[in-house]
Amino acid sequence: MPHEWTRPPSETGPVEAELQLWPYRSLPKRGFAGFVGGTAALIALPLLMVLGTPVLWALLPFLAAAVAAIWWALARSYRDGEVIERLEIRPDRIRLTRRDRGRPERVWEADPYWVELRLHEGERPVPGYLTLRGAGREVELGAFLPEDERRALAEDLQRLLARIGRR
The missing domain is CATH 1.20.58 (Methane Monooxygenase Hydroxylase; Chain G, domain 1)
Known part of the structure; x- marks a missing residue:
């Protein structure tokens, strides 16, 4: 699976989680x-x-x-295909870092209370296009993931954001 919770969200205590995403490699x-x-x-x-x-x-x-x-x-x-996205979720900050080979690191940060998670249906380049909107910007998340994994990821993130008190 081309994503992994490096720090899984706990069911109790403050919401802190870390997720890494990378493109699927059919040929190791x-x-x-x-x-x-x-x-x-x-x-x-x-x-x-x-x-x-x-x-x-x-x-x-x-x-x-x-x-x-x-x-x-x-x-x-x-x-x-050396792309890694890292999503860090904390009670006071959500941070998405994208590393592409040969490009500077791109970072997006926002207050998780105001972040809007959207799963676009049919209106974007791929089905189930996943975006995060906050701090005046909208960023894509896991565009290289298959559709079913983007949908599962959206459900997981929706639960985490709800625990922060957003929804």
């Missing part, structure tokens, strides 16, 4: 190396038929370039 790092290695092995298999002939040297640069291109494309996908 170990699988990445295995996929590239398997691709290289499958590409090399037909080369056994042309061992010792000049055809091998004609095909080898193109096949090596294909493996290198697959490696580069998957590595680029991993780099572009």
Whole structure:
């Protein structure tokens, strides 16, 4: 699951919670190396038929370039997907921090009493678009999450905000 309560909300006492969100990875790092290695092995298999002939040297640069291109494309996908959102909820402050690779950290803060949680239906780029509005701004939360997880997250956050006394 691409989100985790690093400090789960307690049922008693002051509401303090911390949530980290990140994009889902269908291919883990170990699988990445295995996929590239398997691709290289499958590409090399037909080369056994042309061992010792000049055809091998004609095909080898193109096949090596294909493996290198697959490696580069998957590595680029991993780099572009290095996004982490961290939501900290305290009785007096709610803070959302977003870290994107190669960009400065973006921070949004508001008083949780005035924060409005909205789950937009059909009017935004994705179904179940989740936003927090407060302190004069509206920020998206977990736009990279699947729709069902955004909906479950909205329910959890709605309960937390209600405990703060907002609703």
